[in-house]
Amino acid sequence: MDRKKSKTIVEHEDIDVQFNKLHFDPVNPRGEPETDEEKIRALFGAQSETLMLATHIAENGQNPLERIGIIEHPKLPGHYVIREGNRRLCAMQLLRDPERAPSDASRKAFQKLASSGRQIPDKIQAVLFHEKQKARVWMSVKHEGPQGGLGTLQWGPSEKTRFNREGDTGLTRPKNPNxxxxxxxxxxxxxxxxxxxxxxxxxxxxxxxxxxxxxxxxxxxxxxxxxxxxxxxxxxxxxxxxxxxxxxxxxxxxxxxxxxxxxxxxxxxxxxxxxxEGVAPTHRDQTPYDPAQSPPAKPATRSTGTARSATHPSKRKQLIPNSFAVPVKDNVLLRLVSEGKGLNPDDARFSCNYLNRVILERIVHLYATKYGIGKDGDFASVVQRIIAHAKATTQPPSKGIVNVLNKTADKRTSYSYEIMSNPIHGGSVPTGADNRANWESLQQALEYLLSSMK
Incomplete structure (x- = not known):
């Protein structure tokens, strides 16, 4: 069908257009009317959002869910004016030719992206509107809000969190706090x-x-x-x-x-x-579990044969139960554990938190030293080396112990090395119940490491 005749029937069509035949729209809602394309490029190129968009395009390519919308140029045959996607055009132009960036700083940033990211192709996909007014209909749907359900409905906190369950999407998905x-x-x-x-x-x-x-x-x-x-x-x-x-x-x-x-x-x-008011849980004696996934597992049998104290952890007056033994000869560790057996977590909250941290650190240090797997480097790296070494032994740790060791090396768990370090630097001090709970969480893993060094 002849294109001129089809214009009265087809409102828009998909085409591949030469990149160098695209021009900015002189009348754009993002700025005052401007016919000088260099000034339009400078306007968009100076915006930090354009650099962020260019970064994403360099890493992922053009968004297949959003094509640019164009109309035929009124004066240049075979050329087109961007109706929808002027900022994207600017980002892609500067990726193709960073020297056109408006400042030294932005020029260097675009040069770095251009050298390491995806190349902008000579032809790109676009939607060609045969009437300028028809493009306005869809631009309104996209940019003028929900419009009672006609336009794009923005996600709220719940929708964003549910979407983010599916996995990481790089720049477009910052860690969701909810x-x-x-x-x-x-x-x-x-x-x-x-x-x-x-x-x-x-x-x-x-x-x-x-x-x-x-x-x-x-x-x-x-x-x-x-x-x-x-x-x-x-x-x-x-x-x-x-x-x-x-x-x-x-x-x-x-x-x-x-x-x-x-x-x-x-x-x-x-x-x-x-x-x-007694609402907070007092019996924190379960092997860590996610109730949304599975019920709590029965506490695993300790590899050392050490029995738990007859006194329930929530009622114990000392941080460390008397039954906890240190089967290795290390005077520093013996002194630390001895003092932990005499301190009341409710009266010595700061000291008990520090003891939990330093005993964990000391046992990790002793294990790494004994087996020559490297005690230097950050705590998390040392723990990962310990886990790898322990798994290769004739008595590897249980999944529960590996889970606890992994959590001592992250920054999200109450008994992790990092979190227990916070009070030392002025952070909030755990309660006595928290200190007891942290020790209970750590004890089985600590006993495993100690028994492996006998």
């Missing part, structure tokens, strides 16, 4: 702690704001999911209370107990309230 809050809500609905309707009345962002202060009070062991070492009934009761306090009544007369406008002191006080 991940753990979303996991807790999903688990709570599944367990019947709250209804699906109640979930809609609980703001993800409020939970996320409180979690750094109440995480240990709820017996959560990381910042990602529901992993805990508390007994299921106690964990569920504490979580149910937390979510209940965050639920909006839906009326202006009754405000939720937890507010997104709270300060750190208020959030810390709320955590202490959970402890004072």
């Amino acid at each position: 991940r753990q809050a979303e996991a807790l809500l999903t688990y709570a609905v599944k367990e019947g702690l709250i209804t699906a309707e109640e979930r809609q009345l609980i703001a993800l962002t409020t939970l996320t704001r409180y979690l750094p202060n109440v995480r240990t009070a709820l017996a959560l062991l990381n910042t990602e999911d529901c992993t805990t070492n508390a007994r299921p009934d106690e964990f569920n009761a504490a979580l149910k209370r937390f979510l209940k306090d965050a639920k909006d009544s839906g009326t202006s007369q009754e405000k939720p107990a937890l507010s997104s406008r709270s300060n750190s002191a208020q959030r810390t006080e709320y955590a202490e309230t959970l402890r004072r």
